[in-house]
Amino acid sequence: MDTNKVKFVLVETSNGGNIGAAARAMKTMGLSDLALVNPCEYRTYETYARASGAEDLLDNALVVDSLAAAVADCTLVIGTSARLRTLSWPQIEPHEFSTSFEAAGADGKIAVVFGRERSGLSNEELALCSQLVVIPSVASFSSLNIAAAVQVLAYEVRRVSLQAETALVATPTKKAPGELPATHEELEHMYKHLESTMIDTGYLDPGNPRMMMPRMRRLFNRTGMNRSEVQLIRGLLGSLQKAINRINSSA
Ligand code: SAH
Numbered sequence: 001m002d003t004n005k006v007k008f009v010l011v012e013t014s015n016g017g018n019i020g021a022a023a024r025a026m027k028t029m030g031l032s033d034l035a036l037v038n039p040c041e042y043r044t045y046e047t048y049a050r051a052s053g054a055e056d057l058l059d060n061a062l063v064v065d066s067l068a069a070a071v072a073d074c075t076l077v078i079g080t081s082a083r084l085r086t087l088s089w090p091q092i093e094p095h096e097f098s099t100s101f102e103a104a105g106a107d108g109k110i111a112v113v114f115g116r117e118r119s120g121l122s123n124e125e126l127a128l129c130s131q132l133v134v135i136p137s138v139a140s141f142s143s144l145n146i147a148a149a150v151q152v153l154a155y156e157v158r159r160v161s162l163q164a165e166t167a168l169v170a171t172p173t174k175k176a177p178g179e180l181p182a183t184h185e186e187l188e189h190m191y192k193h194l195e196s197t198m199i200d201t202g203y204l205d206p207g208n209p210r211m212m213m214p215r216m217r218r219l220f221n222r223t224g225m226n227r228s229e230v231q232l233i234r235g236l237l238g239s240l241q242k243a244i245n246r247i248n249s250s251a
Helices: 017-030 044-052 055-059 067-071 095-105 125-126 146-166 186-203 212-223 227-250
Strands: 008-010 033-037 063-064 076-079 110-115 131-133
Touching: 008 017, 008 067, 008 146, 017 033, 017 044, 017 055, 017 146, 033 067, 044 063, 055 110, 055 186, 063 067, 067 110, 067 186, 095 110, 110 146, 125 212, 131 227, 186 212, 186 227
Parallel strands: 008 033, 008 110, 033 063, 076 110, 076 131
Antiparallel strands: none
């Protein structure tokens, strides 16, 4: 496991000091890929003071205006949360990172996403994550400072990478392009296609969506789709749409 494959994404962090402290936490664990989604004004004295030696991560950070843009090149997106959500998402503990990383394949990029200091990640943002990692803090006081959460999870990434270095594992065989894990962007196109087809068949009522799309996402995300499997589902959706068009034109 190469730590260069892992990107940490901070969503709408409102305190520059936290961004600086997160950069420092990452750098101590060999991580350098930092993305900031709509950050506060962070080029301040406090941010750089708290980064204390990790200024390069701040200077090279990717700044974007949506989580989707930050994770477009990733094959695995893992959200983080201090608490359980209503729609139970596949949830892992930090020590289970290694299993998730293996499933992402050797070529994919992995994102670990951190939420706002006050309100965490929105349900729409969580929908982009296929798993949720929860640091098992005490239930009565479960919320860590964001930079502390970054430190814990950066350490877990480091632990996995050190294990991989020492393990006597065979080099993975080169995969055919279709066998590569689908990127987040490819999956998003598939979900859009699925949603519009479900609306066209009448299965999904946009006025009363009944959490159908989050449930579909949860189902597909659990499978860890590769590129050719995405094509398979999109082929099916295309054929359904052709059938609907035929019915509509003969009606
Ligand atoms: N009230 C918010 C807390 C946000 S804390 C909520 O309930 O979600 C800010 C961020 O730090 C969280 O979005 C998450 O990314 C991270 N974090 C804090 N405590 C955590 C924990 N116990 N496990 C995993 N991530 C945590």
